[in-house]
Amino acid sequence: PQFADAVINRSYALLMNEDYAAGWIVYERRFDAGAMAARGFPYPPWQGEPLAGKRILIYAEQGLGDEIMFASCVPDMLDLAEHCVIECNSRLARLFQRSFARAHVHGAEKNTDRNWLAQLPRIDVQIAIGSLPRFLRRARAEFSACRGYLAADARRAEYWRNQFSAGSALRVGIAWRGGTLRSRQFTRSIDLPQWLPVLKSEGAAFYSLQYGEIATEVESMRVKSGVTVTHLGAAVDDIDELAAIISALDLVISVDNTVAHLAGALGKPVWTLLPCSPEWRYPRQGEQMPWYPSMRLFHRARGDAWGLVLDRVAAELAVAARVK
Numbered sequence: 001p002q003f004a005d006a007v008i009n010r011s012y013a014l015l016m017n018e019d020y021a022a023g024w025i026v027y028e029r030r031f032d033a034g035a036m037a038a039r040g041f042p043y044p045p046w047q048g049e050p051l052a053g054k055r056i057l058i059y060a061e062q063g064l065g066d067e068i069m070f071a072s073c074v075p076d077m078l079d080l081a082e083h084c085v086i087e088c089n090s091r092l093a094r095l096f097q098r099s100f101a102r103a104h105v106h107g108a109e110k111n112t113d114r115n116w117l118a119q120l121p122r123i124d125v126q127i128a129i130g131s132l133p134r135f136l137r138r139a140r141a142e143f144s145a146c147r148g149y150l151a152a153d154a155r156r157a158e159y160w161r162n163q164f165s166a167g168s169a170l171r172v173g174i175a176w177r178g179g180t181l182r183s184r185q186f187t188r189s190i191d192l193p194q195w196l197p198v199l200k201s202e203g204a205a206f207y208s209l210q211y212g213e214i215a216t217e218v219e220s221m222r223v224k225s226g227v228t229v230t231h232l233g234a235a236v237d238d239i240d241e242l243a244a245i246i247s248a249l250d251l252v253i254s255v256d257n258t259v260a261h262l263a264g265a266l267g268k269p270v271w272t273l274l275p276c277s278p279e280w281r282y283p284r285q286g287e288q289m290p291w292y293p294s295m296r297l298f299h300r301a302r303g304d305a306w307g308l309v310l311d312r313v314a315a316e317l318a319v320a321a322r323v324k
Helices: 004-016 020-029 064-080 090-099 115-119 138-148 154-163 192-199 217-223 231-237 238-250 258-265 304-322
Strands: 055-059 083-089 104-107 125-128 170-175 202-206 230-231 251-255 270-274 292-299
Touching: 004 020, 020 125, 055 064, 064 083, 064 090, 064 104, 064 138, 064 258, 083 090, 090 104, 138 304, 154 238, 170 238, 170 258, 170 304, 192 217, 192 304, 217 230, 231 238, 251 258, 251 304, 258 270, 258 292, 270 304, 292 304
Parallel strands: 055 083, 055 125, 083 104, 170 202, 170 251, 202 230, 251 270, 270 292
Antiparallel strands: none
16 A cells, blocks of 8 residues: 555556546545655645635646646636636646636746745645546546637637638648657657558648657658648647647647647547557547547557558548538
8 A cells, every 4th residue: 555656556547447536536646656746835735625715726747738638627616716826837828827817827847936926815725736636527427517628819720720721621730749758658659651541631631730840750751652741830839829720720630649638628629549558547448538528539459550540540531521
């Protein structure tokens, strides 16, 4: 019971099997495992008691995708508390402030100066954003409020809509890498050349939503295969601008990464390609994702190659293009 890594893995197993009531309780041991650092703000922890007349600090603890996913609980908290103060990754601050207008949102990096808190009215209690589901998502039925809770900049979305191809082509954004070495990037990523069956689909125009230096990959794909994926440059590195881009597309196809989370949180149709052993947040079977009703899951079966998944995606995309 004191082997924290085993305990946190047990929580993942419970959550994978949608035993949320038990899983979230064990998930609280994640700080003991050392994977996430407790932030140590000087306020009592919120333990689920009534929040009428109280102000609560909700603070960041994990990666961008996790913050986006757990933020689906923020609308619930805005209704429960007198006021919410949200500390998030600085890259999410504009998007969160627009989406949660009733909250005070502060963008920061973890363990930076906390003097900003002294400028605010009193704070009564605190909670890590990843601990909110323990009180708000204890059963599958409680995920019904997760639909489209983030709001992109409407003006920028309209700008990108005008930039994309006109006509009847389905406008599709793609992302093919996810995670870091620590978070199993090698299982979650699919090299761009493997996407060729999808990228050859008729009736679709493709745009890269992939973070990082990808111009060489995209150009090599064009030269070797004659397939064009429009590179949007540094625009996709800005999360708020990326949200506007996604809002202007018809569909997103992505591996498990921030792009997939962002599209789901925006309520945009997104097809997520999962390895045979996906992260704990994804159900083991089926195409539905509790956190994001607009997301469709494409599972890679154990022993199968990514090619089989991509062939299925290409077939479904051909249907979607005809419908449009």
